[in-house]
Amino acid sequence: MAESKTDLIAQDIASKIKHGQFKSHEFLPSENQLTTLYGTSRETIRKALDQLNSLGLIQKIKGKGSLVLNLEKxxxxxxxxxxxxxxxxxxxxxxxxxxxxxxxxxxxxxxxxxxxxxxxxxxxxxxxxxxxxxxxxxxxxxxxxxxxxxxxxxxxxxxxxxxxxxxxxxxxxxxxxxxxxxxxxxxxxxxxxxxxxxxxxxxxxxxxxxxxxxxxxxxxxxxxxxxxxxxxxxxxxxxxx
The missing domain is CATH 3.40.1410.10 (Chorismate lyase-like)
Incomplete structure (x- = not known):
């Protein structure tokens, strides 16, 4: 079964976090910026961020965005x-x-x-x-x-x-x-x-x-x-x- 666009975006962001393109203790680009970057809807971006949040890779902070957490573990x-x-x-x-x-x-x-x-x-x-x-x-x-x-x-x-x-x-x-x-x-x-x-x-x-x-x-x-x-x-x- 083919992976959804949400899964692919979540995997790509996770890979960027792992390789330091998105650094720990810094915020990800805004939802609007990610929407433009991946050429998709804001709802798809939000679902991808929810996946990363549930895995402990980011912390979504209301009014500020998504903070990248420490990925040493x-x-x-x-x-x-x-x-x-x-x-x-x-x-x-x-x-x-x-x-x-x-x-x-x-x-x-x-x-x-x-x-x-x-x-x-x-x-x-x-x-x-x-x-x-x-x-x-x-x-x-x-x-x-x-x-x-x-x-x-x-x-x-x-x-x-x-x-x-x-x-x-x-x-x-x-x-x-x-x-x-x-x-x-x-x-x-x-x-x-x-x-x-x-x-x-x-x-x-x-x-x-x-x-x-x-x-x-x-x-x-x-x-x-x-x-x-x-x-x-x-x-x-x-x-x-």
């Missing part, structure tokens, strides 16, 4: 379900994925049992992928994909985007996730894979569900704590007492 949204390949494209990280493991299992590997002790025995696929940015290992994703609903997982899909494969080939309706973020001590194997100088990593553990509320995926995502920050958007809601 990559920003990962807490809310929603966004694949690494989608973030890679949005943030212009030029990341690579190295497939370390793809195997079919009769039960959860121990690493998932340790982090999801309530989970019952179920067959599935164990997927382990290392994410490299600028040639350096930054994220280790460990996924357990239940069978059913996932009965096959080609190597090509595992190396590229499993969500694209699930949605376009298997017609799965991915809906929501519950996530827990902790700072954990990891074993020497994971420390060596991520090339960390100490045994501490940020762990994002998530349980991912389809629209019919069925659990289809468990994910353990180990992050280099020096390279990433996690962002969310919250709106004040007044509750009448």
């Amino acid at each position: 990559y920003s990962f949204p807490i809310s929603g379900i966004t694949s690494f390949s989608e973030l890679n494209k949005s943030l212009g990280m030029k990341a690579q994925t190295k497939l370390l493991k793809l195997e079919k299992c009769d039960d959860l590997p121990q690493i998932f049992k340790d982090n999801f002790p309530e989970q019952d025995k179920q067959a599935g696929f164990y997927l382990r992928r290392l994410r490299l940015i600028n040639g350096e290992p930054e994220v280790l994703d460990c996924d357990y994909l239940f069978n059913p609903p996932i009965d096959t997982l080609p190597r090509e899909a595992a190396e590229h985007s499993i969500y694209e494969y699930f949605e376009k080939k298997l017609n799965l309706d991915i809906s929501y996730a519950t996530k827990t973020i902790t700072v954990e001590k990891i074993n020497h194997e994971l420390q060596d894979i991520l090339q960390l100088s100490n045994s501490t990593a940020v762990l994002v553990a998530s349980r991912n569900f389809l629209n019919d509320t069925s659990l289809f995926q468990l994910t353990l995502s180990f992050h280099n704590p020096k390279k990433f920050r996690f962002v969310d958007f919250a709106r004040r809601r007044k509750i009448k007492l």
Whole structure:
């Protein structure tokens, strides 16, 4: 499916931020200037800026414009379900994925049992992928994909985007996730894979569900704590007492 003009503009601005054309702690050109620069409508520009705002790349300040935030760390949204390949494209990280493991299992590997002790025995696929940015290992994703609903997982899909494969080939309706973020001590194997100088990593553990509320995926995502920050958007809601 072709990308929308909004997505392409958001990606181009993100790339300019990353390469210093739009510098941190400075304002982006005005919406009118961006409209002229990209030859599009103001509504399209606003939608592109909303994407960048939700990713933590800019802060929209009423009456002043869009301030570029510090991009020393990559920003990962807490809310929603966004694949690494989608973030890679949005943030212009030029990341690579190295497939370390793809195997079919009769039960959860121990690493998932340790982090999801309530989970019952179920067959599935164990997927382990290392994410490299600028040639350096930054994220280790460990996924357990239940069978059913996932009965096959080609190597090509595992190396590229499993969500694209699930949605376009298997017609799965991915809906929501519950996530827990902790700072954990990891074993020497994971420390060596991520090339960390100490045994501490940020762990994002998530349980991912389809629209019919069925659990289809468990994910353990180990992050280099020096390279990433996690962002969310919250709106004040007044509750009448």
